[in-house]
Amino acid sequence: MTDVQQPADPMARLARSRHEFGEHGGINLSIETSATFTVLEAGKMPEIFEGRQGPQGGCFLYGRHFNPTVLVLARHLAAIEATASAYCTASGMAAISGVLLQACDTGDHIVASPALYGGTWALLNDYLPRKAGIQTTCVNLDDESALAAAWRPNTRVLYCETLSNPTLRLADLPRLATFAHERGALLIVDNTFAPLMMTPAIHGADVVVHSLTKFINGASDIVAGCVCASGEFIDRLYDLHLGSLMLLGPAMDPRAAYEVATRLPNLGLRVSEHARRALAYAQCLEALGAEVIYPGLASHPDHARYRALANLGYGAGGLLAVDLGSAQRANAFMEHLQNVEDFGYMAVSLGFSDTLMSASASSTSSELDAESLKRAGISPGLVRLSVGYTGALDDRLQQLERGYHAALKH
Numbered sequence: 274m275t276d277v278q279q280p281a282d283p284m285a286r287l288a289r290s291r292h293e294f295g296e297h298g299g300i301n302l303s304i305e306t307s308a309t310f311t312v313l314e315a316g317k318m319p320e321i322f323e324g325r326q327g328p329q330g331g332c333f334l335y336g337r338h339f340n341p342t343v344l345v346l347a348r349h350l351a352a353i354e355a356t357a358s359a360y361c362t363a364s365g366m367a368a369i370s371g372v373l374l375q376a377c378d379t380g381d382h383i384v385a386s387p388a389l390y391g392g393t394w395a396l397l398n399d400y401l402p403r404k405a406g407i408q409t410t411c412v413n414l415d416d417e418s419a420l421a422a423a424w425r426p427n428t429r430v431l432y433c434e435t436l437s438n439p440t441l442r443l444a445d446l447p448r449l450a451t452f453a454h455e456r457g458a459l460l461i462v463d464n465t466f467a468p469l470m471m472t473p474a475i476h477g478a479d480v481v482v483h484s485l486t487k488f489i490n491g492a493s494d495i496v497a498g499c500v501c502a503s504g505e506f507i508d509r510l511y512d513l514h515l516g517s518l519m520l521l522g523p524a525m526d527p528r529a530a531y532e533v534a535t536r537l538p539n540l541g542l543r544v545s546e547h548a549r550r551a552l553a554y555a556q557c558l559e560a561l562g563a564e565v566i567y568p569g570l571a572s573h574p575d576h577a578r579y580r581a582l583a584n585l586g587y588g589a590g591g592l593l594a595v596d597l598g599s600a601q602r603a604n605a606f607m608e609h610l611q612n613v614e615d616f617g618y619m620a621v622s623l624g625f626s627d628t629l630m631s632a633s634a635s636s637t638s639s640e641l642d643a644e645s646l647k648r649a650g651i652s653p654g655l656v657r658l659s660v661g662y663t664g665a666l667d668d669r670l671q672q673l674e675r676g677y678h679a680a681l682k683h
């Protein structure tokens with residue numbers, strides 16, 4: 274799936290793929306807003322419907338199928354993720370649900386990490402069993418014997434996040450890919466937390482999904498997603514009879530595709546700065562005696578794995594978590610930082626220019642029941658910070674320190 278001729282650096286691959294010109298030779302891509310497309314000869318129409326002609330040959334049919342502007346963005350994302358193909362969706366959840374429904378039929382089984390974004394957790398544990406008869410077993414994927422015990426003859430997918438939300442454990446992708454492939458299953462990886470830092474396809478992932486809503490768009494003004502995979506898998510998603518994205522229809526608007534595409538050239542700068550500051554915040558909190566989770570710290574349980582698997586030059590991600598011991602302290606920490614220091618915002622989501630803070634147990638992981646929260650290591654005092662790059666770093670570190678001391682008074 275991975276082209277060995279391509280540069281190892283994801284932004285270098287993007288630069289090579291960006292030889293796309295606008296309609297009049299403009300240096301930006303054009304926005305094709307049409308929902309439907311003409312043909313010059315009537316005979317072309319059935320050929321497109323039968324799949325003998327398609328977007329690769331410049332034959333477009335209808336906006337929910339393929340759109341030229343969305344396809345340009347998809348090519349850029351495929352270059353970043355080192356996959357042969359990609360396509361975009363209206364949200365990250367549309368990408369995840371579409372991919373899982375494509376990979377599994379009723380009666381099939383998924384093995385997944387228990388530490389997942391709450392929406393994905395609910396999709397796997399509540400929605401898919403009830404609506405589609407697809408069961409999931411969640412196990413600690415680092416525990417090889419538990420993984421083997423959870424595996425069934427009808428297991429089709431091994432699913433994880435590169436960096437788990439919000440516990441920031443780094444998946445051992447090469448081992449998981451081998452495990453899944455030896456059993457004829459797909460490794461599907463959500464790389465939303467680790468764009469550029471990690472390239473899961475290089476480590477064996479078959480399908481990589483993103484919520485583009487986060488770091489990749491970076492402005493918290495668009496909800497969007499993508500699937501990066503082989504050409505064969507992407508084509509299956511758009512099959513007229515059994516394509517889950519074609520038939521469920523979560524199409525990306527071409528105007529959104531244009532916006533996201535124009536922000537990709539500065540993704541490398543943004544990701545590096547998010548990570549530089551996240552490391553500085555993590556070191557500051559650790560020096561104060563806080564329980565910090567950040568893969569760039571030597572104290573992180575997956576630090577060696579991070580050093581072995583991560584791409585050079587993009588740091589260890591823009592997210593960190595700190596366990597303040599109680600929900601009361603977590604709330605005091607966030608309220609002080611937002612309302613007294615103007616350090617950032619209490620808001621879910623991530624990848625924004627300003628810092629966003631949330632207590633995961635009562636927000637983005639609230640879909641998990643108490644036992645699942647415990648199993649995933651999400652305590653009530655855990656605060657997730659998506660570290661922004663606004664303001665002077667020294668000022669921010671002082672604000673953070675004052676926020677930590679304010680929390681300890683509770």
Ligand code: PLP
Pocket residue numbers: 364365366367390392393434438463465466483484485486496497498622637
């Ligand atoms: N994957 C992860 C890791 C997320 O954190 C989220 C949302 O927070 C999603 C997927 C869902 O993305 P979207 O909100 O774009 O549907």
